[in-house]
Every structure is written in structure tokens, then in C-alpha cells.
Amino acid sequence: MNFKKMIMLLLLLLLIGLVGCGKETEDNDTTNLQMVYWPGPESDAMQKVVDEYNETQGKEDKVNVEMVLISRDGTFEKQATMMSSESDEVDMYFTASYILGQHAPYLEPLGDDLDFDVYLDAAIDSLEIEGEKYAIPMDASTHFMFYRTDYIERLLEDENWKRKYRELSKEILNEEIDPKHPDEWSWDDYIVASAFFTEEVNSESPTKYGTILQMKNLFLNIFLWDNILWSEGGGWFDEQGEVILDSPEAKKAMEVYNTIYEAGYTTPDSTVAEFPEAQAAFSSGNIAFLVQWGTGFDELNNEDQSPNTANKVGIAPVPGKKIHVHGQGIGINKYSDKKEESLKWMEYLTTNKANEIYAEHGGITAVPEVMENFDKNPLLAEISKHIQEYGYYEPTLLETNQILQILADELSPAWVGEVESEDALLEAKNRIESLMND
Amino acid sequence: MDMKNDRFTKLLLNLPLILFLVLLVVFPAVYALIISFYDVSLSKSTKGFQGLGNYLKIITNKSFWSSIFFSVKYTAISLFIQIILGFLIALLFNRTFPGKKILMSIMLMPIMIAPSLMGIMYRLLLNENIGVLTELFKKVGITMSLFSNEMVFPLLIVLDALQWTPFVFLILYSALQGIDKTLYEAASVDGATKWKQVINITIPSIFPIIIIVSFLRGIDAFRTFDVIYVLTSGGPGTATTTISIFLYKLGFKDGSFSLAAASSIIVIMLLMLIMPLFVKKIVRN
Numbered sequence: 001m002n003f004k005k006m007i008m009l010l011l012l013l014l015l016i017g018l019v020g021c022g023k024e025t026e027d028n029d030t031t032n033l034q035m036v037y038w039p040g041p042e043s044d045a046m047q048k049v050v051d052e053y054n055e056t057q058g059k060e061d062k063v064n065v066e067m068v069l070i071s072r073d074g075t076f077e078k079q080a081t082m083m084s085s086e087s088d089e090v091d092m093y094f095t096a097s098y099i100l101g102q103h104a105p106y107l108e109p110l111g112d113d114l115d116f117d118v119y120l121d122a123a124i125d126s127l128e129i130e131g132e133k134y135a136i137p138m139d140a141s142t143h144f145m146f147y148r149t150d151y152i153e154r155l156l157e158d159e160n161w162k163r164k165y166r167e168l169s170k171e172i173l174n175e176e177i178d179p180k181h182p183d184e185w186s187w188d189d190y191i192v193a194s195a196f197f198t199e200e201v202n203s204e205s206p207t208k209y210g211t212i213l214q215m216k217n218l219f220l221n222i223f224l225w226d227n228i229l230w231s232e233g234g235g236w237f238d239e240q241g242e243v244i245l246d247s248p249e250a251k252k253a254m255e256v257y258n259t260i261y262e263a264g265y266t267t268p269d270s271t272v273a274e275f276p277e278a279q280a281a282f283s284s285g286n287i288a289f290l291v292q293w294g295t296g297f298d299e300l301n302n303e304d305q306s307p308n309t310a311n312k313v314g315i316a317p318v319p320g321k322k323i324h325v326h327g328q329g330i331g332i333n334k335y336s337d338k339k340e341e342s343l344k345w346m347e348y349l350t351t352n353k354a355n356e357i358y359a360e361h362g363g364i365t366a367v368p369e370v371m372e373n374f375d376k377n378p379l380l381a382e383i384s385k386h387i388q389e390y391g392y393y394e395p396t397l398l399e400t401n402q403i404l405q406i407l408a409d410e411l412s413p414a415w416v417g418e419v420e421s422e423d424a425l426l427e428a429k430n431r432i433e434s435l436m437n438d
Numbered sequence: 439m440d441m442k443n444d445r446f447t448k449l450l451l452n453l454p455l456i457l458f459l460v461l462l463v464v465f466p467a468v469y470a471l472i473i474s475f476y477d478v479s480l481s482k483s484t485k486g487f488q489g490l491g492n493y494l495k496i497i498t499n500k501s502f503w504s505s506i507f508f509s510v511k512y513t514a515i516s517l518f519i520q521i522i523l524g525f526l527i528a529l530l531f532n533r534t535f536p537g538k539k540i541l542m543s544i545m546l547m548p549i550m551i552a553p554s555l556m557g558i559m560y561r562l563l564l565n566e567n568i569g570v571l572t573e574l575f576k577k578v579g580i581t582m583s584l585f586s587n588e589m590v591f592p593l594l595i596v597l598d599a600l601q602w603t604p605f606v607f608l609i610l611y612s613a614l615q616g617i618d619k620t621l622y623e624a625a626s627v628d629g630a631t632k633w634k635q636v637i638n639i640t641i642p643s644i645f646p647i648i649i650i651v652s653f654l655r656g657i658d659a660f661r662t663f664d665v666i667y668v669l670t671s672g673g674p675g676t677a678t679t680t681i682s683i684f685l686y687k688l689g690f691k692d693g694s695f696s697l698a699a700a701s702s703i704i705v706i707m708l709l710m711l712i713m714p715l716f717v718k719k720i721v722r723n
Contacts, residue, residue, distance in 0.1 A: 006447065006450060007450075010450065010453075076690070077690040080480050080690055080693060083480065084478075084480060084695065102480040102693045103480075105480075215673075215674070216670070216671050216673055217670075217671045217672050217673035217674070217675060217676060217679075218671055219691070267566050267583065268583030268585065268586040269565075269566045269583050269584075269585045269586075271585050271586065271587065271590070271670075271673060271674035271675075272585045272590075272669065272670050272671070272673060272674065274671075277565060277567075280565055280567040280568045281566075281567050284567035284568055286566075286567050401691065401692070401693065402692045402693070402694075405687060405691045405692055409501065409675075409676055409687075412673055412674065412675045412676075413673075413674065413675025413676055413677070414675070415675075416587060416673075416674045416675055417587070418587060418674065418675045418677060419675070
């Protein structure tokens with residue numbers, strides 16, 4: 001091919017490449033908003049809200065919303081890349097209270113423009129840093145204890161079972177206790193019941209293990225462990241802001257996990273267990289109860305997905321009655337040039353109508369007025385009640401995500417006996433102190 | 439004039455590749471080097487100059503060295519097993535037998551599966567409660583937990599071998615085809631046993647290829663991320679955290695881009711200590 005033809009061909013290829021780089025043009029003064037959302041049940045529910053808005057209120061506001069879906073596992077990582085490049089490619093980001101610290105420098109503070117009072121306190125307050133709110137919650141994520149109603153009913157009625165339970169409690173706790181309804185369990189009850197429902201310990205157990213602990217090195221599993229820590233009266237920091245992870249309360253929280261794991265009341269595969277493994281353990285009928293994310297209930301109680309456990313799943317508060325809550329929602333990109341339009345869309349999202357549509361399609365809304373009057377999913381009323389009575393949230397700081405990672409790295413080896421719990425807690429404390437002083 | 443046009447044409451034809459390398463290799467490497475001297479993190483809007491501060495933080499971080507040690511251990515053991523197995527399988531296939539082509543196609547299937555998909559697949563197959571493989575193991579009396587502290591490392595080695603031994607096999611099998619058959623005939627005439635022929639003819643003949651495939655698999659095994667992250671997330675605890683998982687968590691979970699960049703540079707410098715040995719061996723052979 002001669003030289004000139006080659007130049008022309010390369011220029012043509014370059015031109016074709018550049019054609020794809022143009023920005024979307026807007027039509028009839030309607031502003032298109034690009035909103036990143038989390039693929040999965042949350043985005044399925046949100047799509048219905050988006051569709052409704054675009055057909056109704058959106059026309060008045062002259063705003064059209066489009067969802068941008070990145071892979072579920074990589075949403076925050078990909079957002080991190082977009083945020084750090086100060087891109088205006090999207091107008092709204094998906095965020096959560098545990099990662100808000102990383103996102104806040106890239107989100108527009110919401111000021112007082114929206115009606116935050118419609119939300120559960122724990123859900124909206126957890127999306128605030130240093131007095132500024134950066135996002136509104138679309139989902140309130142929290143924990144429950146799910147248990148086999150058939151087994152617990154028998155435990156409370158059968159004299160032989162009660163006798164065996166008392167024997168085990170004497171061995172484990174050095175005191176005899178009677179079985180109680182799960183609504184009243186402490187962590188000691190949880191340990192004894194785990195033993196009772198483990199077939200190696202109790203040959204009459206209908207399940208292989210009492211429970212499953214989610215011990216994978218994952219920051220989300222720290223939230224489950226935090227329930228024990230908070231219920232013992234502990235936390236990450238004291239009122240003066242000092243790190244208190246080496247407190248007696250933290251040691252007691254570690255003891256609960258160590259006792260259950262080392263005694264074999266949970267599967268050894270707990271070392272790599274998180275949400276899906278816990279679901280599989282319960283729905284297969286191999287465990288009697290577990291502490292799990294609220295979103296797990298539907299699957300466990302569904303006749304097609306979990307025939308072994310459908311209609312036999314009871315809901316109780318997490319033992320110790322301290323329940324982690326975090327909000328998941330959306331904030332406005334600081335570098336977007338469509339902030340006003342984004343606020344209009346967010347105003348719609350604070351309405352009961354938007355949240356009803358969200359709940360109707362599987363979302364766990366954070367608006368108590370909707371949650372408590374939603375007949376199609378009575379679990380929402382339970383969630384609202386639990387959050388208001390027992391909910392707490394970890395401090396929402398710029399460093400929260402890093403603290404969670406430190407805790408996951410330092411505590412998960414201790415949960416499985418790789419290192420001593422006291423050493424792990426001390427190391428975690430030192431690392432967090434160093435991080436806060438940085 | 440013709441020669442000038444010729445040179446220019448060659449440059450122009452190579453331009454897309456040069457652009458690709460500059461954009462996707464050179465620029466990120468240079469940018470990583472630059473930010474490794476600053477404090478660039480997702481949660482901080484200021485980017486102060488740190489000098490060698492990030493490097494010092496990483497060098498004194500015991501988790502960094504644990505992950506390096508784990509990656510080296512994982513690489514050494516995986517490589518050893520895969521080279522031996524791949525070579526033995528290549529020897530077995532180095533003859534004519536019925537069904538050879540079909541068997542070979544089946545052998546090569548694992549390398550066509552994305553590593554992350556392998557991780558997801560085994561996460562389901564080995565699940566204690568719903569896993570098909572776990573049920574089969576129980577039926578033959580194997581009830582141990584494959585994800586316990588003791589078993590998780592051997593499990594990862596086995597899974598890596600299942601996926602990548604076929605790759606080693608393929609390369610070594612191809613190398614075996616290039617050996618002059620008359621050497622074996624002469625050796626047979628001299629009374630050499632099959633094993634003596636393997637030791638004295640086969641292995642020396644394909645030794646350069648063994649070095650190359652060891653180099654390729656070694657690099658791959660050292661930077662393993664997908665399967666381990668999906669299966670164990672670097673756990674139990676941090677027991678299976680490879681250097682790639684360490685870097686990923688540092689960059690994307692902690693949002694500490696500078697520290698992750700500094701870690702990457704240190705890893706490159708460590709690899710530069712042994713890479714020249716391999717390259718020299720490959721070039722010499």
C-alpha cells in the first residue's frame with residue numbers, strides 16, 4: 001500500500017474513534033442525570049422509582065434520570081477511580097455510611113435543602129460527617145436473628161430437650177439456665193443454644209451445627225461482630241475519642257466468637273463464610289439459627305428457594321439487643337454541573353410515594369411512615385421497630401472504611417485462633433490510633 | 439527516498455502498539471512512581487509531598503512482608519507441582535493412542551475458564567452445605583473442612599494446579615515434538631532404559647522451554663488475585679493474602695493510592711533482583 005493511502009486510512013480510523021467520544025446532547029431543555037446505583041435487588045427496585053419519576057414529576061422538573069450500573073462487587077472501587085479523577089461523567093454517586101468518609105470529599109454537602117426528618121434517625125445520621133449530610137438513605141441495612149421456629153418451639157416445650165439444655169449450660173457457663181424465647185436471648189443463651197443444636201455435642205440435635213459465624217476477612221463481617229461489642233457496652237472510641245478496643249467489653253466480644261468456633265458449634269468453613277454461605281447453611285437445614293442481614297429473610301422463607309425452611313423462619317432481635325444499622329443511598333457529585341437538577345430528583349426521593357414504589361419492588365426503605373404501613377411486606381415494620389429501639393451505627397468518620405479494614409485484618413485471624421485475641425485487639429487499637437494521628 | 443519512506447512506514451505501522459504501550463503501561467507506571475512520593479488518598483483532598491515516607495511505611499509494614507512471603511511460598515510450591523505434573527502428562531501424551539485428540543481437548547478446558555469464574559465455581563462446589571464436591575467427598579468418607587486453617591493452603595495449590603497444569607502440559611508437549619527421534623533410537627540401541635532416555639535426552643533437549651514456561655507460570659502465580667480473593671478474600675484472617683490482594687485492599691479498600699503505588703514499586707524492585715537471572719538463562723539457551 002502506498003504511503004499516502006496509509007496516512008488517509010490512519011486518519012480515518014482516528015476520526016471514527018473520536019466520533020464515539022462526544023457527550024450526550026439534551027433534548028427539549030430536559031436535563032439528563034446520570035446516577036450510579038448498586039446492581040442487584042437495590043437497583044431493580046430503584047429502576048421502578050426512576051421510571052415513575054421520569055414519567056411524572058420528572059416532566060415537570062424537566063429532569064430525566066438514568067441509572068449507571070457497574071458490577072455489584074466492584075461498584076465502590078470503580079467509583080473510587082471516577083471520584084479521584086474529579087470526573088463530571090456522572091451526577092450522583094451511590095454511597096453508604098461505612099464508606100462515606102472516602103466519598104465525602106467528592107460529594108456536595110446537602111445543607112438544609114431536603115426534608116431529612118422523614119428518615120429513621122440512625123439511617124440519616126449515619127450519612128453525616130462533621131455536621132454535614134452528604135447523602136439520603138434509600139436502604140436501611142440491619143441485622144436480625146433468624147431461627148427455626150419448629151426447633152425453638154420444641155426446645156421450649158420438650159422436657160427432655162430442656163433438661164439437656166440445662167446440662168449444657170452448666171458445662172459451658174458454670175450455671176444452669178433455662179431455654180428462652182429468642183426475643184430474650186443474651187449472647188450466653190446464643191452460645192448454649194449453639195451447643196445444643198450441634199449434633200457432635202448433642203446427639204439429639206436435628207441440625208449439624210447450632211449456628212454459622214460469618215468470619216471471612218471482610219469489613220461487612222465486622223458489623224456482625226460489633227453487635228456483640230456494642231451490646232456489652234463497648235465500642236470503637238470512648239467519649240473523649242480514645243480508641244478502646246482493648247477494653248474488657250471487646251475481649252468478651254472476642255470470647256463469644258472464640259468459644260463458638262473452637263468448640264465446633266459452627267462449621268469450620270466459617271473462616272470463609274459471608275452472606276451467601278450463611279444463607280446456604282440455614283436454608284439447607286444444617287443450622288438452627290444465625291445472625292444475618294435483613295435482606296436474607298425473603299430467600300430463607302421462600303418455598304421455591306428454601307423448601308427446607310420456608311414458613312419456619314422466626315425473626316428475633318440480635319442477642320444483646322444492639323443492632324448495627326447503616327444507610328445506603330445517593331449523594332451529589334461535587335464536580336457535576338447539574339446539582340440543582342440532582343436536588344430536584346432527590347426531593348422526589350424523600351417522598352412517601354417514591355419510597356412506597358421502592359419498597360413494593362423489594363427495597364428496604366428507610367422511611368418509617370412507609371415501613372410501618374406497608375402491608376405487602378410486614379418485615380419492614382419489624383425492621384423499623386428494631387432500628388428505632390435497638391439500632392446503633394459505628395462512627396461515621398473520614399477514616400471509617402480504613403478502620404473497618406484494620407479490624408477485619410486484625411480480628412479475623414483471632415476469630416479463627418490464628419493469633420491470640422488480646423494481641424489482635426491491641427494491634428488493632430495501635431493501628432487505628434496511628435491512623436487517626438496521621 | 440525509498441529507505442526514508444520505508445522507515446517512516448515501519449514507524450507508522452508500529453504507532454498503534456507504541457501508543458497502546460505508552461497509554462497503558464508507561465503512563466501508569468510513571469504516574470504511580472510520581473504519586474508514590476506524595477500523599478494521594480481517596481479521603482484526603484490535599485496531596486502533600488512525602489519524599490520516601492510512603493516507602494518507609496511499607497517497608498516497616500509486617501502485613502506487606504507477610505503477603506510477599508505468602509506469594510513466594512505459593513509461587514514456589516505451585517510451580518514445582520505444575521512443572522512436574524505438566525511434564526509427566528506431556529510424556530504420557532507423547533505417543534499415539536485412541537481418543538488422544540478428545541482427551542487433549544478435555545485436558546485443555548480449564549485454561550479457557552477465567553480465574554475469577556473458577557473461584558466462584560469452586561466456592562459453590564466446595565460449599566459444605568450445598569456443594570456437589572463436598573457431598574461426593576462425604577460419600578467416600580472425607581469429612582474435613584477444606585477451608586480450615588490447615589487445609590486452605592493445600593486447597594489453593596490444588597485449584598491452581600487444576601487450572602494451570604494443562605498450560606504447562608501444552609507448552610512442554612509442543613517442545614517434545616521438536617526432539618529428534620533418532621536420538622531415542624540411538625539410545626535404545628545402546629541399551630538405555632526409558633527413564634535414562636528421559637533424563638539424558640528429553641529433559642536436556644527441552645530445558646530452555648522448561649525455563650520459559652517456569653518463568654511465565656512463576657510470574658502468573660506470583661500475581662495471583664482472582665481465585666484466592668473470590669474464595670477466601672485473603673483469609674482465614676490474612677493467611678492467604680497474596681501481594682496482589684494486599685495492594686488491592688490498600689488501594690481500593692483503604693483508598694491509599696500513594697501507599698499502593700509505593701508498594702507496587704517496591705515489588706517491582708524485588709522482582710528486578712531475580713528477573714535478570716531468568717532472562718539471562720532464556721537468552722543463553
